[in-house]
Amino acid sequence: MLLVAAVFGVMALPGVAVAQQQEQSSAAAPPPVATNAPTTTTEKPKAPPAEYATEKDIFYYEGDAAAKADAYQKEKCRLDLYHPTNRPGFATVIWLHGGGLTGGKRGIPGTMKEKEIAMVAVGYRLSPHAAMPAFFEDAAAATAWTLRNIHKYGGDPRKVFLAGHSAGGYLAAMVAMDPQWLKAHGLTAMDLAGVMPVSAQVTTHFLVKKLNGDTGPEFRPVVDAWAPLHWARKDLPPICLITGDRRVEYKSRVEENEFFAISLKNLGHPTVEFYEMGGLTHTSIVEGSTILMRQFVRNITNPPAPPAPVATAPTPPATAAP
Secondary structure, eight states: OOEEEEEESSOOOOOHHHHHHHHHHTTSOOOOOOOSSOOOOOOOOOOOOOOEEEEEEEEOOOHHHHHTOOHHHHHHSEEEEEEESSOTTEEEEEEEOOSTTTSOOOOOOGGGTTSSEEEEEEOOOOTTTSOTTHHHHHHHHHHHHHHHHGGGGTEEEEEEEEEEETHHHHHHHHHHHSHHHHHTTTOOGGGSSEEEEESOOOSSOHHHHHHTTOOSOTTSOOOSTTSGGGGOOSSSOOEEEEEOOTTTSSTTHHHHHHHHHHHHHHTTOSOEEEEEETTOOTTTHHHHTHHHHHHHHHHHHSOOOOOOOOOOOOOOOOOOOO
16 A cells, blocks of 8 residues: 655654554564673563443533433434543544535444544534534534543543544534634633544535535635635644545545645644555545554654764864974
């Protein structure tokens, strides 16, 4: 599989094989170094295998908003929380499903399970059953619920990432970048550890364009206040943009994400990653992206130590000519 990577603020990855190797490297002990002096080593006891639990059908609206919810909102606005039970301080990824804002259902990519990361699978109201901006409000409410409640399950609220695929990736980017959605819950984008849109539309979503009265072709880009691109700036959490192969991806999806990454970099954002995963379609990118998401979570929550300084020989003092 070919991986095209443009990473700003961290080291670029030359390929998926390298990502897989890095993911396993933390478990591999370095080879012992032979010395003449006798040594005494104390092996660190191994942690028991991680165990997991799933809490299902949690209604994520609270307070007055919950009291005012109608039957459709009570049906759709639920989440499933999959989390480690014996790894306190774990990171959490909120996952918003795709489906064009008109379909789809909550679920967790299989390759994100059993990785010592909690996953929050979010359901949200869909068009035309609910009027815009219901899906934005729901994504923000689920994010707020996670930030405020994950500590009850052993998670670290400082390690919460917002992610999603396709329409869900669009919602993730909008909730993280347009301040109004989290502000309604007393939060800001900087309460998130990072944002990971997967194959997301970052111009205005084609359905949102239609709902706002646009009658142009689907692939005519619009960048207004309903576009993540409109909200590009430097004071945002770390961002990882992942797409499939432009030869088989949704039209324009790779190019606009690449432009988004470059725009964020040029605006001074310190940590932006963009990946085009060769051979993966708009559908297969869901599972394919998880290796990069896990690596991104790990690098943000436990950044690698900087390389040790290289020792250099002292410069001999200058001597005067006789």
